[in-house]
Amino acid sequence: MRYLNFGTRSLRILAYRSAAVSDVTLILVGRSESSGLDRKGPVKRGKIDMRTEGIRKTAFSLLLLSGALAFSQPLHAQHVITNLPRMTEGDESPVSYMRPHYLIYSAAPDTTSGPPTSAFTPTQVRHAYGFDQIANQGAGQIIGIVDAYDDPNVQSDLGVFSAQFGLPACTSSNGCFREVYSGGKRPVANANWAVEISLDVEWAHAIAPKATILLIETPTNSLANLTSGVTVAVRNGASAVSMSWTVAEFSGETSMDRNFVSNGVTFLAASGDAGTGAAYPAASPDVIGVGATSLTVDANGNYLSETAWSGSGGGLSAYEREPSFQAQFGIPNDSRGYRGIPDVSYNGNPGTGYAVYDSVGISGYAGWFQVGGTSAGTPQWAALIAIANSMRVAGRKANLSSTNTTLYSLAKTAMNTDFWAVTQGTNGTCGTLCNASAGYDYLTGLGTPQASALITALAAQK
Numbered sequence: 001m002r003y004l005n006f007g008t009r010s011l012r013i014l015a016y017r018s019a020a021v022s023d024v025t026l027i028l029v030g031r032s033e034s035s036g037l038d039r040k041g042p043v044k045r046g047k048i049d050m051r052t053e054g055i056r057k058t059a060f061s062l063l064l065l066s067g068a069l070a071f072s073q074p075l076h077a078q079h080v081i082t083n084l085p086r087m088t089e090g091d092e093s094p095v096s097y098m099r100p101h102y103l104i105y106s107a108a109p110d111t112t113s114g115p116p117t118s119a120f121t122p123t124q125v126r127h128a129y130g131f132d133q134i135a136n137q138g139a140g141q142i143i144g145i146v147d148a149y150d151d152p153n154v155q156s157d158l159g160v161f162s163a164q165f166g167l168p169a170c171t172s173s174n175g176c177f178r179e180v181y182s183g184g185k186r187p188v189a190n191a192n193w194a195v196e197i198s199l200d201v202e203w204a205h206a207i208a209p210k211a212t213i214l215l216i217e218t219p220t221n222s223l224a225n226l227t228s229g230v231t232v233a234v235r236n237g238a239s240a241v242s243m244s245w246t247v248a249e250f251s252g253e254t255s256m257d258r259n260f261v262s263n264g265v266t267f268l269a270a271s272g273d274a275g276t277g278a279a280y281p282a283a284s285p286d287v288i289g290v291g292a293t294s295l296t297v298d299a300n301g302n303y304l305s306e307t308a309w310s311g312s313g314g315g316l317s318a319y320e321r322e323p324s325f326q327a328q329f330g331i332p333n334d335s336r337g338y339r340g341i342p343d344v345s346y347n348g349n350p351g352t353g354y355a356v357y358d359s360v361g362i363s364g365y366a367g368w369f370q371v372g373g374t375s376a377g378t379p380q381w382a383a384l385i386a387i388a389n390s391m392r393v394a395g396r397k398a399n400l401s402s403t404n405t406t407l408y409s410l411a412k413t414a415m416n417t418d419f420w421a422v423t424q425g426t427n428g429t430c431g432t433l434c435n436a437s438a439g440y441d442y443l444t445g446l447g448t449p450q451a452s453a454l455i456t457a458l459a460a461q462k
Contacts (some may be wrong), residue, residue: 005386036247040205052080067345083344084141103273103311104195104362104375105350114164115355119370120295120347121256122165123331125354125380128295128303128347130402133434133452141386144238145204145213145379146229148221148245149190149196149403153359154179158213161202161357164194176205182229193221199371200244200379202356207383211390212351216236223247223290227281233263239389239399240381243269243287244375246279249318252281255321260286264399270374272313273343276428278341278444279313285323286402289314289446292348293422308425308436308443309349313374314341315433325408331440333432343404345422345444346377384449390406391459400458410457411446415439420455 074269105116115121147236150439151157155177158170170176181187201213216233218225226245229436232242246269260267261457269282272287282289293314320339322331331340350372359366389399410418422444428434440446449455 003224013461017296022221026267064146074149076178079198080126081143100228103350103353103371105353105372105407108276109258113368115368116370117274117334118351119353119355119368122203122356124218124301125347126207126214128297129448130235130452132385134455136387136394136455138211138383138386138390140211141208141239141390141399142214142237142377143204143208143382143386144213144216144220144230144233144236144241145197145200145382146216146226146233147197147200148187148192148218148226149193149195150181150187150356151360152189152202154197154215155192157198157357157359158201158205158319160359161198162205162356164355164357165206165295167205170205170209170213175212176235177201177215177239178212179215179217181219182225182232187217187219190362190364191360195358195362195369195371196411197373198360199354199356199376200242200360203354203376204242204379204383207380208386208390211383211386221245223256223310227256230259230267234265239264240266240268240380240382240385243267243281244378246270246282246313247274249278249283252318252394253319256415257284257286261282265400266382266403268378268385270313270400272377273311273373276315276430276434277313277359278317279308280316282313282341283317283339285320285339285404288343288381288407289445290374290381291345292372292374293344293345293444293448294349294375295347295424295448296350296352303420306347306420306444306448307442308345308422308427308441309372310344310425310427312345312348312427314445315430316340316429323404325405326440329412329440340373340440341444342442342445343407344381344419344446345448346380347448348372348374348376379407381449384451385458388455388458391455392461395459397459397462400461403458406458407446407460410454411440413448414453414457418450418457420450421447 001167005192162169205213214236230241268290270287271291272279279285292309292316293306295306296308298304317339322337322339328339331403353370353372354376356369356371422436423438425436426434427443436443
């Protein structure tokens with residue numbers, strides 16, 4: 001999911017082009033009302049221009065109705081954008097399509113001069129979470145990024161991003177970057193998904209700069225196409241697969257969980273940016289669901305605290321049964337025995353978002369943006385897994401499999417050293433399920449990574 005803020009104006013952009021076409025409305029958040037821009041002090045909750053509750057309930061109802069058609073429907077990349085469904089050509093509802101889960105918070109005053117000064121940089125994030133304490137940077141591992149449509153400038157934009165922040169060059173010529181079209185030919189370009197692709201690729205590289213980035217572009221944003229793209233990523237050697245998109249849960253989703261089972265591969269998905277509520281594929285017990293927080297650091301960039309971001313998706317699945325790793329850990333308020341989402345979290349509040357370079361442009365803006373959402377953390381967790389796998393291979397061990405089981409096992413014995421606890425924040429008005437708390441909660445899961453300790457622990461597992 002991503003948020004874009006260009007002041008206080010509302011912008012309309014085309015989310016995708018397919019049999020069903022929809023407009024995505026970006027509700028832009030003014031800087032003066034931002035949430036967490038001052039990362040040296042307490043995070044202040046900003047105001048976001050939202051639609052009425054009646055429309056929101058209508059949107060939710062349409063999401064439920066569309067669930068049964070999800071397999072052939074387009075998915076949503078996670079956006080501070082408010083995506084409201086409306087009927088389009090052929091009476092098809094665009095909510096059945098996957099959408100990317102990013103939100104653009106702001107563009108630089110001059111988008112060509114450099115990133116917004118309020119945006120986190122790779123050095124800041126690596127230091128805050130402790131990645132800079134690990135020498136390994138993912139060498140020998142392949143991070144699969146699965147997104148819809150084509151970003152024609154992805155490689156050149158990655159070059160600008162890498163040069164800006166002193167990262168190693170990542171190109172097809174040096175073997176660091178690979179691009180595969182799952183449908184056999186280049187998909188049509190899509191500006192909305194291009195921002196998602198830029199976010200995913202650039203920040204996976206920022207956290208694991210020596211890993212190979214494998215970008216899989218699918219012909220459309222249908223669930224069928226995107227899950228096929230996941231299979232293509234695995235066939236091309238990915239050991240961690242990042243999926244920054246969701247669809248509303250649907251009754252047949254358990255039959256699709258098989259797409260996320262492969263020995264030596266970890267699958268990760270954004271939990272959504274609409275607050276409380278479960279979404280797929282993060283709801284699959286074979287996937288690590290990634291929620292979002294608001295990160296605060298001190299003047300030296302050291303970690304201070306995190307609160308749960310109000311947009312972080314999460315809750316109890318309507319269809320997936322509680323997996324053994326959650327049953328053994330013990331998740332709250334789950335007397336009926338269903339899967340809890342998310343499993344982990346990461347900074348994702350657009351107000352404490354990330355510098356992203358995208359030259360394709362969106363709504364007349366191109367260049368540097370500040371971007372957040374649950375999909376901002378998903379590729380960075382994939383990079384964390386890649387680093388752990390690189391260390392495992394160096395120690396003559398296999399890549400991680402069934403990684404959720406390992407994460408919950410580590411949390412049970414070393415939660416305070418492997419994870420940052422997130423105990424403040426809410427994503428709705430549903431009581432316990434909407435409030436962050438000690439232990440596991442339905443906004444942030446087990447918490448955010450204390451990367452040095454967690455990666456070392458993952459590498460040490462048999």
